[in-house]
Amino acid sequence: MSETKLRIRIYTVADFYEEENWLREEHQKGWKLTKMTPPCFYLFEKCEPEDVIYRLDYKNSTGTDDYMQMMQDYEWEYFAQCIGWLYFRKPASRITTENEGELFSDNASRIDMLQHVIRTRMLPLLIIFLCCVIPNTLKSFDNEFGTIFTIFWVIMFVIYALIFIHCGRKLWILKKDLE
């Protein structure tokens, strides 16, 4: 059994570029990602240090057979998935032109992916926020259920709002830059 390590890192749906870079750095130090457990647990296995490019694609489901086959034909190794994200990697030595190191070669398809994330992840988040978090926070001020309840909902409200603003702002900027 080879040596493993578990790391906890929080990346939101808008931080996939940072996540890709972090995974590449870990591999350069001799740790390759083997398993990803939602929401934030990364299991690494000791390996030979190597420069390996990591790329994430958002599918909101498992990839279809023909999609997986195409990735394989393009020499992308699929090795993990986590809440709609599929994880791929390819040794930098196999890459001769810039686009061979990318899953997307034009802005139209990069924007499509971002829009898919916004539609399937940000919209439900907004609906939960408007229909559940806000009404419950307001209701908890009636004091019927005691202060602990109020504190709980206020904390929920703040966390939710912060995550939402962070993701929304970042995805919007990423999309704007491409348009």
Added chain:
Amino acid sequence: MNDKIRRIYVPMTETGFYILFCLQKPQHGYGIGQQVKQMTDGAVIISPGTMYGTLSKMEKDGLIRFHSSEDKRKLYEITTLGQEVLHLEINRIARLYKNSREELPHE
């Protein structure tokens, strides 16, 4: 051809043009990518996410259709609508090329 198709596909991206052009013969995504790389001496490299997304969109819009399967690879071919769009594009590019070779008229 309706306005929606015309608005989306005319003019077309370089990626879209080459994919549609190659599908005049049945081919799968990776095969198209290899063919385009060869035709352009490596200047146009279409990445797999872009290839997959473009094929799905073109199939949905009726420019190409599923032809057959080879292992897990899906082969597509151009439809009559796709051919119409391709010819509009070829004519547009030919005009562009012709005009670009001529000198600007003197005022």
